[in-house]
Amino acid sequence: MSPTDKPSSLRQLLRKLITIRPDPGRNKQAVILTIPMAVSLVTMGLLTDPTHAAMGMMGAMSALAGNSNAPLSRARILLGVGMATIFAQCLGLLSMRVEWLMPFLLAAWTLVVIWTWHALQLGPPGPLNILFAGAFGAYMASQGWTIGTILTSTGPSFLIAAGVSMIISFISPHRPVRLAVEKAETAVNRYCEPDEEVEAHEVARLRSAAHAAIHQAWWAYHDGHATRVDSPSEKSELSDLRARLVTAHMRLEHQLRLEAFPSADLSLPDHLEWTPLGRPKTSYLLRTALERGSRPTMLGLRAATGVFFSALLMILLPFGHPYWAILSVLILMHMDATRSDMTIRAIHRVLGTIVGLGLYLAVAAFRPSGWVQLGLIIVFLWTMQALITRNYGLSCIFITCFALLMTPLTHPGEMYQLAQDRIIETVVGLAVGIITIHVVGRRAPVLLVRSQYRRTLRSTMPVLRSLEEGHTSSPQAQVERNQMVHELIRGSALLSATRPDAPQALQDWSRVDRTVTETGYDLLSVCWHTIDEPVPWARRILADIAIFITGLPPISSQNLDAHTVADQVERIRRDMVTSLPGVE
Known part of the structure; x- marks a missing residue:
């Protein structure tokens, strides 16, 4: 790093800390x-x-x-999350019977939940509440909670809130699909109508973004649509959205053909039933997440390590409780983010906690009644939700306040001890978290990228066979194409997510990404223009890819010559596209 880079990095860090991002x-x-x-709080209070x-x-x-899913999909997610939350609290409660088991149990639970969440790609808001429920259950064991208490407090509270949230979802049931379709239409327009002076790498980016948006829109459509079959006579918002999505998809495939095979005499048949299936099968997502070098495994191991050492350290130290330190670790690592973003999040958390504790002490000094306390929790919840996408540090002020207000106190003077413990526990948890994110998985970016591009190339093989x-x-064949598109999208997303953590090691892999994605999308275009006719040259391309993959060294964190990989894949791609009639 040059002397001029450090002040620039510091300014960037300070800017991120104080920036309030617009979010209309x-x-x-x-x-x-x-x-x-x-509604849940008031109902339970009554x-x-x-x-x-x-x-x-x-x-x-x-x-x-x-909350961003269609009602049918959201109902399934809520059912799983509700059961997992209650189980987590019971697990935390029971772990305190033998305190030394708690770090092991909560770390194992963290690994399972984070791995499953990211393997199934369930998206925001992430599994934080499920994970924190275990740590909170461990703390509430010291307050006399039993499994019966959980079943009469956490359980009914969830059922009431989940019921209300589903009612709200049914007010505008197709909103998630509509937003996804609008995003897909915009992305396709940008790809099909780029600026005149746009560079080749930007066209590739726009193409990947258009395919990703179309794929996600079909994902949203099928997640929110039970039958996956529209009645021809049905006139509804959902059928209109499907028609718009089909139109955008057909336009994308036309443009892909023109870009990939400009000299070929190919027409696009009516392949309305060839649209992607949306979310890949659960078995496929879980199976690929179990492979060496998968992102879910790395994220789960990193978070579990942080939870284990933060809980163990708080047991060894003569002050505080493990659960707040565990929360601090989980807030950093429950979702996928770069090391720099997680470090900024840690600083936000410390500053927000300090200010939040001051606000909590000011509120608690007035000894508000139970109903006033519930009213304040609701206000703090809204403020937290309004600020969390704009500036995480500001939202942490109100996260701290409502979290402390939901913690029972046995006598008024206990709030000062509670505030002191929270500062110490936050610092301990964040210190463990920062050390963990800079140690665990430090060499993982190359491993993850190598694993993903091998998986992407492997996904083309069943398509070639069909x-x-x-x-x-x-x-x-439709399932196989859907899996290939899914891996193409995931490959580009993974490289973008991991490059900031290893810019030098991954600087040349952008060329691999462009070549692999072009190969996949060219193959997709061939499939769209072929109607159940055997393609003899596909066997040769399939064999070339199989030989290439077999010749790669075992997946590890050792880097490869990205230019050599790109050159070999490009030769295979050129062989494929020139095999079509009319293509030179």
């Missing part, structure tokens, strides 16, 4: 997200008492899961 419509979205939790209602907040917050056999319109 976030205040309204925060209201929508807060209503289910508010049925039991305000203190009991506040202690069930873990259940109410879990109802945020799947092409060779003339089965391009069979249901199995």
